[in-house]
Amino acid sequence: MTSAVYGQADAFAIAATIASQSNSLDWSGHEIVLATGDGEPVRGSGHHRIEPHYSLAEATDSDVVLLPPIFGDIEKALTRERALIAWLASLPSRAKLLASTCTGAFLLAEAGLLDGRRVTTNPAFGALFRERYPRVQLALEERIVDDNRIICAGSTTAYLTLAVHVIHRLAGHDLAVATAKALSMDLNPESQRPYFMFIAxxxxxxxxxxxxxxxxxTHYPEPVGIDDMVDAAGMSVRNLNRRFLAATGLSPRQYLRMVRIEIAKRMLESQNAPIDRIAEAVGYGDTRAFIRSFGDIVGLSPGAYRQKFRTR
Known part of the structure; x- marks a missing residue:
């Protein structure tokens, strides 16, 4: 992802500029370089040319390594990037920070560096990540997870969140705050849950x-119970629950809840209808139950979600 590579480089350049204009802030001694497998240019997302400073072999003495997101087919990229993965696995233990943004966590995991650790990544690839790396504890709701030597940032634009977090680790709170302000972003990012999209x-x-x-x-607006779903599926309760969970990763009740909340989100984004009307339209007879359910899944109240994502 080209923007992640150069966006982080820009964030560090901003930190350096701020520090150079201050008597109390320091960013000296940090050399920011881009490295590719053989030191030759590569094509990032959008076919944009990324010009490196070094090859991986020349960057082995790096104290901090940041991995951008994989843009495209994850499994093909992991097969293609065996040399990078081997390089990550062989890094000296004195490399004090290894960090990834979004799907870059797959590279760290493939190198065996995340086993037993708590991490985050792009929620859209959570199922694939869990399947490939069952020994890694995935916290998809979190925007950034700092596990001492390993830092993982969540989806896509979290590359700036990670850059500011690294500045905090290397140069302290004051420079991190100043850089975040220069980038017009929050120092403490919120949960990723408001950005989740349920794709069945x-x-x-x-x-x-x-x-x-x-x-x-089709029937989510109606008062649907497990008996209704059993009748619709033509299976016993036990068989239905077993097969539905195996196929979707959710129970039928959970699936119904996710469908209702996802449709409610679309309505909140595009309509000004009262919350109780939206609750009723997606099958909730009790508005308070709808608000609780919405908050459990989205991490925001319906009103806060509307404020954040409504059509202007």
Whole structure:
């Protein structure tokens, strides 16, 4: 992701400029370089040319290593980047910080550096991450997770959050605050949950489960109970729960809840209807129950979500 590479470089340049104009802040001694496998230019996202300073072999003595997001097919990238992964695995233990943004965490995990650690990444790739790295504790709701030597930032634009966090680690609170202000961003980022998008898995190959998914997505405004879903699916409760969970990773009740909240989010973004009307439209007879459920999933109240994402 080209913007992550140069965006972090710009953030560090801003920190250096601020420090140079202050008697109390210091960013001296930090050399910021870009490295590629062989020291040759590469194409980032959008086919933009990224010019490195060094090859990986010349950057082995780095104290801090930042990995940008993988933009594209994750598994193909992991196969292609075996040399980078081996380089990460062989870094001397004195390298005091290893950090990733978004799907860059896959590279750290593939190198075996995240086993037993608590990390975050892009929620859209959470299922793939859990499948590949079951020994890693994934905290998708968090924007940044600092586990001493390893720092992982969440999805996409969290590269600036990570840059400011690294400035805090290397040069202290005051320079981090000043840099965050220069970038017009918060020093303490909020949860990633408001940005989650529920994309229903439908390529699982279980036609009965798929049929019930489609039924739920049509009947969500109604007072749907487990008996209704059992009748619609034509299965026993036990068989339905087992197969639905295996296919989607959710129980039928959880799936219904996610469908309702996702539709409520779209309504809050585009309509000015009162909260109780929206609750009723997505199948909640009790507005307080809707607000609790919304907060559990989204991390914001419906009103706060509307304020953040409504159409201007």
């Amino acid at each position: 898995p439908k390529d699982h190959g279980d036609d009965k489960v798929l049929g019930l998914q489609n039924w739920i997505e």
